[in-house]
Amino acid sequence: MKKLILLLLLGWLCSLAFAMTTAKSLFYADSYMLRAEGVEASYWNPARLRxxxxxxxxxxxxxxxxxxxxxxxxLDTYNYFVSRDTLHAVDKEHILRNVKGKLSLSAESSISIFGFTMGNTALxxxxxxxxxxxxxxxxxxxxxxxxxxxxxxxNKASNNVSATAYSDISYGFGDLKVPFIPPELPEIKAGFSVSALIGLGDIQxxxxxxxxxxxxxxxxxxxxxAVIRSSNGGIGFKSMLGLYSKVTPQMELGLTLxxxxxxxxxxGAREEREYQVKIDxxxxxxxxxxxxxxxxETRDIDSYSSTLPMELRLAGKYDLDFMDLSADWVQGFKESAVTNATGRLSIxxxxKPLPFLPLGFGILLPNSQTPLKTSYSIGISSKMHEFAIAVQSYNSLIPGYKSKGVSVGTSMRFWF
Amino acid sequence: MKYAILGFLCLLLLLSACEIKDFALPVWDIDLRIPLINDRYYTSELIDSLHIVSAADSVLQIVTTGELSTDEIFSVSLTPDVQINDISIPAGLQLNIKVPLQDTENNVQLSYGILTGGGLRYRFEDLGQDYDSMILRFEDIHNASGEVLQISAEGEQWVNLDLSGFSIGSYDSMEILDSLSITVICDSSVPEGTPVAAFSIDMSQALLFGIFQGLIVHMELGATDPAATLDVDYPLNIDQAVTLSTASIVINLSNELGFSTVFSGWFEARRDDQVVRVPILDDNGENYRIPAASGLNPGEVTLRFHDNISALMQIMPYHIELVQAKFVIDDESGFGTLNIENEIRADYTVEAPFRFTLHELPIEVDSVLTLEISEENRERIDQNLIDAGLEVQVKNTIPIGGTAYAYFGANPDIDTSDPASYSFVKSVTIHSSQSTTDWQDVSTLQLSRDELLLFTAEEVYLKWVFSFEASEGEVAIYARTSDYIALKGNIAARVRVEESE
Incomplete structure (x- = not known):
């Protein structure tokens, strides 16, 4: 039994080692389309590459x-678990009370490798x-x-593992004025990005x-x-189209696909492992x-594809004198490891209470697939750089005992 | 900058305000149910077609078989005890003489026989020079080639003649040979009738026949000793609680002798100092007569002993023996043939059907079982096992019920009458089909934590005591498909989960 528990914890820790989210987006709980600038705009809305x-x-x-x-x-449950000398029935129910059918562990990570902009392009x-x-x-x-x-x-619906890792090399091109817009309407900028994907590993x-x-x-x-499919190398492609408009001096709108x-x-090294055990x-x-x-039985298989389903994002941002507010609506078209078919809203x-002190707060409203996420960020900035850190809490407004997940992120940018 | 640091510190404070306790695995108990068994044990599985068989009425019965045979027959003896002296032999005449051939004990009368021993003596006397040849012909005695025995006068001393290999009489003539014919032929140049010599003959030796035809008044043939024995080993001293109701012995006799014989003897059953003997007699109280062989076909008869044997079995004997068994040829056997290679064989079968009466009497197994507990299991029991038990149901369709008591102790000197000599006792009761044919719950095999701790020792000792449920009269165990004991159940254990050291 101890081994089982250690295995679960080990799995969790391993997941932690690979756990990633989109870097600076977690600073604002994913409401980031109209906040991304520079290299990041290539990933969030290339129309904003200016x-x-x-x-x-x-x-x-x-x-x-x-x-x-x-x-x-x-964390509360964890502390409850480890602080008990003996678990009685009431303690067991305390641990199980929020496990509604299954226990899901997930991890996500994003790591920057390099990036720079040149005018309205980014690599x-x-x-x-x-x-x-x-x-x-x-x-x-x-x-x-x-x-x-x-x-x-x-069954598989409640018992499965999956992991996918890939790197991208992305080129973004933006700041393109959309033609044929009546002059009485605000200017609309367009942009696109294309990404060559290098699959690092996949297991499903x-x-x-x-x-x-x-x-x-x-x-x-x-x-x-059980049938597990895996591969350790692949190639792929994805692209993004973005539209952006500053409809008023305070109001910005954006759309990406x-x-x-x-x-x-x-x-690379494609194989399918079929494992069967039977006791009669x-x-x-x-x-x-x-x-x-x-x-x-492990057998070689033909190449296979992992589709990255399309995802629509709509965003709005409003600048006040002392702060800005934004809202993003994301609607995936298919359930996958990287997308949700259920729409989600984040605000x-x-x-900047002080010119060099950017603060951020974001909240992702929960739905049937996504828990409540709240983000807090703080940084220091100057005319040439910005450094910030953020923390995100799952299922709890404030990171603490009730959090069921946590994200941390760093951002360091230079511009000249 | 200081505000940023302040804010940053506030955030860190917010995070660090959460206490994350060091991981420590608590202990908890889980209930495990492990299927133990689901089997039917049919009484018919006891059948091994050798010692346990199914009788015609499907009743199981113990069967033991054996053989006995008569002792070796060395010979049939006839002692004529005849001496005839100084018989004058005349010249030129053929003289016929009859020598009596009668058993001095009047026990046998010969018709034909081949000798394996014995002989005669003869002597010629007063032999002169006046004869050419002098021959005695024993007309009834032939050598192995069928030639008549002839002897010639070659001196005056007594001559011993070994008759081994010679035959006397004619085979299958069916006539009793009460005398031997001797013909004397003397060729001589002297006037006919002139005595030229005399001779004497002595047949006082016993004539021993390997093959004999004739009449035998009395001849006893003993059986191989021990004639027929059966040692009964009652497992677990079960004889203390069981009284067999019936038993029988069947003896198939095969008689190669050409004489009918009378079979006599005793069945003897012994249990310690108790001895019960019953004579082997037929329903009329007479000895059995075994028919004679006919030609090459042995005389056969099957003897069944039932009622008397049941009397033997009542004492639940440890040893059953056929004693003083013998076969007798008597004057009622009539004319017959006997070859010393003939024997009388008996194949016997002791049958004890599973019909008995059970008594409620504890049967204590003498030996004490030693249970060796591995170190790994000792640690598991010590650290993880909280309690354990069996959730077993039993369905018993045979009319035997009982209770098994298991006495567990830390030392081998378990005295079931002294609670201080053992740690605890557990019992299981299974009622017979006379009480119920439904599934019976056996829920008493529950071991508490304290009791389980006994099994943290390297060796644990176990002594069994059984007690049958007293039957309502005689019960019979059948080998039908409907006769079985079915067991099904789980091991139920409460196991403590904790971090191993």
Missing amino acids: SSRATDLWLPGLNSAVSVSNNALD SSSTRIFAKSEAQEDILRLALYGNTEDSYSF TRHFTSEFSTDPQSGTNASLE DNIFGNIVWL SLFVTNFDDDFYDQTD AAGL
Whole structure:
């Protein structure tokens, strides 16, 4: 049992090592389209790449973010767990109370490699990693209570692991005036970016079913079938179109369509591992060393693709004298490791109480797929640089005992 | 700058205000249910087709078989005890003489026989020079080639003649040979009828026949010793609680002798100092007569002993023996043939059907089992096992019920009457089908934490005591598909999960 728990924690920690989110976007809880400038505009809305801006420079690793979260356990629960000498039934229920069907762990990361702008163009590279694992609540119940039920059933929907990592080399081109706009209407700028994707690794649960039952009539019966697909190299492409308009001196609007033709073809070391275990009518009285049948087959497979579904983002930003407010609506078209089909809304505020002290606050409103996220950021800036850090809390307004996840990010930019 | 640092510090304070406790795995208990067994144990599985078989009525029965045979027959003896002296032999005449051939004990009358021993003596006397040849022909005695025994006068001393290999009489003539014919032929140049010599013959030796035809008045053939024995080893001293109701012995006799024989003897059953003997007699109280062989076909008979054997089994004997067994050829056997290679064989079968009465009497197994607990398991029990038990149901369709008591102790000197000599006792009761044929819950096999701690020792000792549920009269165990004991159940254990050291 201890090994199981250590394994879970290890998995969590491993996820932490790869856990990333989009770097500076977490400063404002993803309400960032109309805040991204310079190199970042290439990823958020290339229409905002402006010729008038100074050259922006990314240095390796300094614009990075990492996040790790789960759907059920917060720090309070963790402290509760580790501070108990003995877990009684009420303690077990305390731990399980928020595990609604399954325990999900996810991690995400974004690491800058390099980037710079030249006028209304940008060239940059970054690495993104997504990792996710899910385990059915029954597994926790088995660990805490034992096999109190006669049978258990597990499927892929609640039990899976997946991870994808890729790097991009992106070129953005913006500040293009959209023609044929009536003069009485505000100017609309357009831009686009294209990204060559280099797949670093991919692992997906393709199939998972498991049954486990015990009863004195038929004994212990168990089966597990899992198919894991993996590859360690691929190439791909994606592009983004963006529109931007400053409709009033205070009001900006933007629209992007990301992941156009988004696709990664996995070509390197492709294999599919099929693992099966079966136990039939096992009783203590007929137990021997060969009580189970196991097959573990690894086979080479053809190349396969990971589609990056398109995602629509709408954003608005309003500048007040002392602060600015923004709101982003994101609507994915398909569920994937990097997109959600359920729309989400985030709002953010940025202010500079002092000329060199940027502060930020953002909130991502929860939906059925995404938890509440709140971000806090602080930095120092001058005419040539800006350094900021941010922290993001999951399921809690303030990072603390009730947080079910946390993200941290740094931003260091130079322009000249 | 200082404001930024202040704000930054405020944020750090906000974060650092959260106490993240060091990881420490608490302990908790989980309940495990592990299927133990789901099996039917049919009484028919006891059948091994050798010692336990199913009788015609499907009742199980213990069967033990054996053989006995008669002791070696060395010979049939006939002692004529005849001496004839100084018989004058005349010249030129053929003299016929009859020598009596009668057993001095009047026990046998010979019709035909081949000798394996014995002989005769003869002597010629007063031999002159006046004869050319002098021959005695024993007309009834032939050598192995069928030639008549002839002897010639070659001196005056007594001559011993070994008759081994010679035959007397004619095979299958069916006539009793009460005398031997001797013909004397003397060729001589002296006037016919003139005595030229005399001779004497002595047949006082016993004639021993390997093959004999004729009549035998009395001849006893002993059986191999021990004639027929059966040692009964009752497992677990079960004889203390069981009284067998019936038993039988079947003896198939095969008689190669050409004489019918009378079979006599005793069955003897012993249990310690108790001895019960019953004679082997037929329903009329007479000895059994075994028919004679006919030609090459042995005489066969099957003897069944039932009621008397049941009387033997009532004492639950440790040893059953056929004693003083013998086969007797008597004057009622009539004319017959006997070859010393003939024997009488008996294949016997002891059958004890599973029909018995059970008594509620504890059966204590003498030996104490030693359970060796591995170090790994000792640690698991010590650290992780809170309690354990069996959730077992039993379905019993046979009319035997009982209670098994398991006495566990830390030392091997377990005295079931002295609670100080053992740690605890657990019992399981299974009622017989006379009480119920439904599933019975066996829920008493529960071990508490304190009891489980006994198993943290390297060795644990176990002594079994069984007690049958007294039956309502005689019960029978059948080998039908509907006769079985079914067991199903789980091991239920509460296991403590904790960080191992």
